[in-house]
Amino acid sequence: KQEVTQIPAALSVPEGENLVLNCSFTDSAIYNLQWFRQDPGKGLTSLLLIQSSQREQTSGRLNASLDKSSGRSTLYIAASQPGDSATYLCAVIEDSSYKLIFGSGTRLLVRP
Amino acid sequence: GAGVSQSPRYKVAKRGQDVALRCDPISGHVSLFWYQQALGQGPEFLTYFQNEAQLDKSGLPSDRFFAERPEGSVSTLKIQRTQKEDSAVYLCASSPGTVSSYNEQFFGPGTRLTVL
Numbered sequence: 001k002q003e004v005t006q007i008p009a010a011l012s013v014p015e016g017e018n019l020v021l022n023c024s025f026t027d028s029a030i031y032n033l034q035w036f037r038q039d040p041g042k043g044l045t046s047l048l049l050i051q052s053s054q055r056e057q058t059s060g061r062l063n064a065s066l067d068k069s070s071g072r073s074t075l076y077i078a079a080s081q082p083g084d085s086a087t088y089l090c091a092v093i094e095d096s097s098y099k100l101i102f103g104s105g106t107r108l109l110v111r112p
Numbered sequence: 113g114a115g116v117s118q119s120p121r122y123k124v125a126k127r128g129q130d131v132a133l134r135c136d137p138i139s140g141h142v143s144l145f146w147y148q149q150a151l152g153q154g155p156e157f158l159t160y161f162q163n164e165a166q167l168d169k170s171g172l173p174s175d176r177f178f179a180e181r182p183e184g185s186v187s188t189l190k191i192q193r194t195q196k197e198d199s200a201v202y203l204c205a206s207s208p209g210t211v212s213s214y215n216e217q218f219f220g221p222g223t224r225l226t227v228l
Contacts, residue, residue, distance in 0.1 A: 015221055041115070041121075041221070042221055042222075043219040043220050043222050049216065098145075099157040099168075099171075101228050102154025102155050103159075104153050
């Protein structure tokens with residue numbers, strides 16, 4: 001059974017720091033991996049989607065990498081800002097499936 | 113509308129009450145998903161519709177949970193005889209195509225259910 005783990009569970013950093021969020025998954029037979037952002041009381045906003053054949057995706061200050069063989073992904077946030085404070089969720093879709101399987105998330109606080 | 117909408121946004125129920133949660137997907141989206149998110153956890157899959165057909169209900173936790181999408185648009189998740197463990201955020205997502213080739217899922221804001 002696929003399990004997705006995110007480390008750390010919570011992170012507090014001063015504004016301007018570069019930071020890395022980690023995601024690992026137990027079964028490498030994935031179709032793609034997706035990073036989401038969730039603000040309190042809000043739904044999920046998709047940040048980056050990496051197809052299984054890709055190694056990384058970039059959007060603005062965000063960069064996500066995927067190492068499918070080792071079952072790992074990282075989300076790199078450059079020059080963090082207080083507005084980046086949110087919960088970041090990693091999710092995979094397995095081959096021949098459509099269900100997003102989520103980690104428990106990393107709660108990020110960027111202090112002014 | 114521009115995105116997926118859900119109502120009500122918050123629902124408080126007494127244990128044993130029945131509740132109905134509504135999801136309005138993005139117009140024209142074929143696929144619709146329900147997920148359950150317990151406090152401090154990631155969302156977990158409940159059920160999937162392709163148009164009006166419920167193709168997968170493997171994630172529904174018990175027979176007290178029932179979902180429908182009779183006209184292939186709006187969907188309702190019904191929970192009968194609510195229990196405290198049903199307290200969670202219920203998220204709806206829609207996707208433009210079928211799941212034969214993956215299409216991004218767009219999420220609504222969720223309904224936070226609290227069972228007292």
